[in-house]
């Protein structure tokens with residue numbers, strides 16, 4: 016279990032992590048979501064003891080990272096898949112890590128097989144594709160068979176096969192009872208993989224809820240209407256319907272269903288070319304949730 020309590024980190028003017036509190040539970044994949052610059056990587060580095068907090072605590076299994084007697088057995092992390100000596104073979108890279116953490120040599124072949132690098136272990140890591148480096152980083156994370164796993168943007172730059180593979184791996188790790196934390200700046204990457212969702216913006220907690228609850232809360236339907244007479248249709252709609260234009264001949268309406276809009280169009284003699292009910296995408300729901308912090312970011316960048 017990861018417990019973050021009142022965690023705060025400042026870099027000069029920038030409050031990168033602002034009084035953040037959340038828990039990552041065993042047996043679940045928790046998605047850690049936030050727009051670029053929200054403070055995700057900083058939070059993960061604080062949990063892993065790579066940075067020190069200005070205040071608050073971050074513990075794994077009840078201990079701060081610095082107090083872990085065998086860090087790789089407590090928490091495995093994939094932060095930067097590029098962090099491998101290019102001249103080393105995958106096998107020797109893992110062997111050095113194992114030796115430094117009192118992990119038996121036999122475990123190296125096990126994890127190489129586990130991540131599908133069984134045949135590539137004797138090749139130099141410098142010649143690996145991004146997908147293979149990602150797998151090697153995950154092998155290193157799994158080396159100590161830890162109960163807690165942290166992946167920072169693990170799907171970045173991967174091909175569809177790699178993405179499916181990592182999704183399955185994370186689900187399997189959670190099914191084995193591990194606590195898995197995965198960061199992303201895209202809701203679409205988390206929707207299929209995670210049980211729980213933590214959203215941050217500008218270093219602060221915005222949402223902490225199950226993925227199911229997030230989907231239920233944001234599964235409003237909207238109706239797309241295409242017509243050569245959108246102006247007349249718009250005037251025919253009741254005042255409490257929300258209407259926005261999506262191009263010259265298209266309206267998107269919330270608050271009415273397709274039958275109601277169809278009936279109003281018929282009564283007012285408005286020709287329709289399309290009437291489609293659709294779910295608001297979770298990506299849009301996430302953007303709505305973080306709009307204030309995105310605007311803040313845009314303002315800050317504009318004023319530089």
Ligand SMILES: Nc1ncnc2c1ncn2[C@@H]1O[C@H](COP(=O)(O)OP(=O)(O)OP(=O)(O)O)[C@@H](O)[C@H]1O
Nearest residue numbers: 026029031049050051052053054055056057058200
């Ligand atoms: N070492 C550092 N020195 C100064 N500022 C930093 C440092 N690391 C991060 N920051 C700033 O802290 C804020 C949070 O950055 P962080 O990398 O944690 O965000 P993030 O959510 O991981 O973003 P991304 O998705 O872009 O990686 C940003 O404004 C960033 O510029």
